[in-house]
Amino acid sequence: MGLHHSKLPADVLANLRKGVAIPAHPLALDANRKFNRKRQRALSRYYVDAGSGGLAVGVHTTQFAIREVGLYEPVLAAAMEDAKAWTDRPLVMVGGLAGKTAQAVKEAQTAVKLGYHAGLLSLAAMKDAGVDAIIAHCEAVAAEIPLVGFYLQPAVGGVVLDAEFWRRFASIDNVIAIKVAPFHRYRTLDVMRGVAAARAEKRISLYTGNDDHIVLDLTIPFTVKRDDETVNLRFVGGLLGHWSVWTQQAVKLLDKAHAAVASGSVSPELLGLDARVTDCNAAFFDVANDFHGCIAGCHEILRRQGLLEGIWCLDPQEGLSPGQAALLDRVSREHADLSDDAFVKANLERWLS
16 A cells, blocks of 8 residues: 555645645746756745645646656656745645556656655546546555546546546545546536535545636535535635646635635625636636647746746647737736736746745
8 A cells, every 4th residue: 555645744634625725837948848947946936935735746737748758757856855945834745647557556656755645646548448447547546645536627638527436436535635627517516416425525625626717616615415415515725727827816815715715705806706817717728729728828927927938838839829928918917916926026036046
């Protein structure tokens, strides 16, 4: 048996369950599309100083192609090293896991060796498998590391999974969280129903990855029936590619959501932010072009702030779509109060030192 959630540091597990902001960590490259260690370190320092409660590394935003160029372990090691050197706060460190079972198990073992607390399991490589095979795959990986389930939207490689799948997945003892990111309300509800049916709502923390509904996910209860009882489930935090930019303001947004939920009163002003954040996401994630420029869009915001030197991706075909830069101009202007440009400007030199 590998790492079980009962062996996690108590403060890390408490933070995960309370709910934190976990940005999906981008990959910093130079003009030759080689790993830019200095800029990668600056990003990690930025996320820590912005108040993030953890980092997700080796995930979609980090680019799945890091595995093909030998960067999986170096990139995960860099984030762990840089975060530890920069803060003594208990961060929830999540390593991305991908591929068929043998690869995902090996990546889980690597993540545990590097000190990661959980693995975010992409099922994209299993999309042609049956449900029994996918569950067996999840069980094999969960034997190595506490799992964060991942409902990835089909537009970027995800698999459509019903409530019964999520009941079976949530019944795996070493599942501690689920990132719900189908960008789809009906499918989001399927996860809630599955977790409730498995009676796993106390063990499993729900994190939104629905970049099109971040504020609503964090402020509204999801009410489902289980036999004769009513169960209210809530998203406690976010694990988001969207939160790889303007991260300080994202942390403040989560704090506002937590305070509103605790008070039992969610203001119209807070609910009104949902549409504004979604408007920003449409530009960041290149919704007009079926998410082709979703990674490059986040890179471009970081480049404009000076954190990245360019928007290079491992795949030369990945870049901004026609018209996306103008959309980024518009949302940066109209939603300037949601950005953290001043915070980055004040600290950039220190992060790059």
